[in-house]
Amino acid sequence: MRIDVVTIFPEYLAPLELSLVGKARTSGLLDLRVHDLRTWTDDRHRTVDDTPFGGGAGMVMRPDVWGRALDDVLTPEAHLLVPSPAGAPFTQRTAETWATEQHLVLACGRYEGIDSRVVEHYAARTRVTEVSLGDYVLNGGEVAALVVVEAVARLLPGVVGNPASLVEESHGAAGLLEYPVYTKPPSWQGHDVPEVLLSGHHARIARWRRDEALRRTAARRPDLLEALDAGEWDRHDLEV
Numbered sequence: 464m465r466i467d468v469v470t471i472f473p474e475y476l477a478p479l480e481l482s483l484v485g486k487a488r489t490s491g492l493l494d495l496r497v498h499d500l501r502t503w504t505d506d507r508h509r510t511v512d513d514t515p516f517g518g519g520a521g522m523v524m525r526p527d528v529w530g531r532a533l534d535d536v537l538t539p540e541a542h543l544l545v546p547s548p549a550g551a552p553f554t555q556r557t558a559e560t561w562a563t564e565q566h567l568v569l570a571c572g573r574y575e576g577i578d579s580r581v582v583e584h585y586a587a588r589t590r591v592t593e594v595s596l597g598d599y600v601l602n603g604g605e606v607a608a609l610v611v612v613e614a615v616a617r618l619l620p621g622v623v624g625n626p627a628s629l630v631e632e633s634h635g636a637a638g639l640l641e642y643p644v645y646t647k648p649p650s651w652q653g654h655d656v657p658e659v660l661l662s663g664h665h666a667r668i669a670r671w672r673r674d675e676a677l678r679r680t681a682a683r684r685p686d687l688l689e690a691l692d693a694g695e696w697d698r699h700d701l702e703v
């Protein structure tokens with residue numbers, strides 16, 4: 464998979480040289496390219512913004528600079544992603560879908576955002592999605608780009624050592640939050656690991672984990688349970 468990120472702060476994306484995503488780039492599993500938007504400016508001051516039509520505070524990113532950048536970076540198979548608080552919610556399901564794409568391009572806005580004609584222009588010739596991480600505002604799209612790239616890249620075959628570890632995560636296939644995890648020592652600060660996990664009885668352990676996932680989800684994210692097909696579980700499961 465190829466991912467391009469266009470930003471005025473390329474160094475914001477430096478963490479993607481580390482750990483699993485960094486290894487995926489080195490191994491060639493992920494072709495990640497980070498571009499400085501100022502490459503496509505046309506003046507001595509390398510200007511990327513201007514005052515907003517209609518007045519108001521702040522500055523807006525210019526369409527001409529973004530147009531030259533995206534014309535260079537986009538390919539026919541690209542999906543253009545624009546992080547924005549006004550975007551569609553980014554979820555694990557979104558990450559799973561985007562992990563099957565050939566080419567993602569992330570356009571990171573700053574200031575008050577990118578001139579709206581940029582999305583309008585490219586929506587007529589490629590797939591464009593404005594994407595939101597949640598109901599809050601950031602100073603720019605770069606942090607959102609880090610999240611999207613990590614959430615997608617880790618799903619690419621070969622990136623995570625043991626694919627089985629992707630199955631039982633929060634928001635995974637079962638649509639539940641993940642169960643609590645423990646390691647040595649069996650007792651720590653007076654807290655003991657649940658006995659069942661030391662029993663070696665795999666069926667009981669699996670049942671305990673499912674019950675804990677259901678209990679946590681019901682307590683913290685009842686909205687996720689509403690989304691589950693009612694036939695897949697019964698509320699009496701929680702009164703064990």
Ligand SMILES: COC(=O)c1ccnc(N)c1
Nearest residue numbers: 547548595596597601603
């Ligand atoms: C400038 O971008 C944002 O503020 C942003 C991007 C993605 N998700 C958000 N919740 C905010």
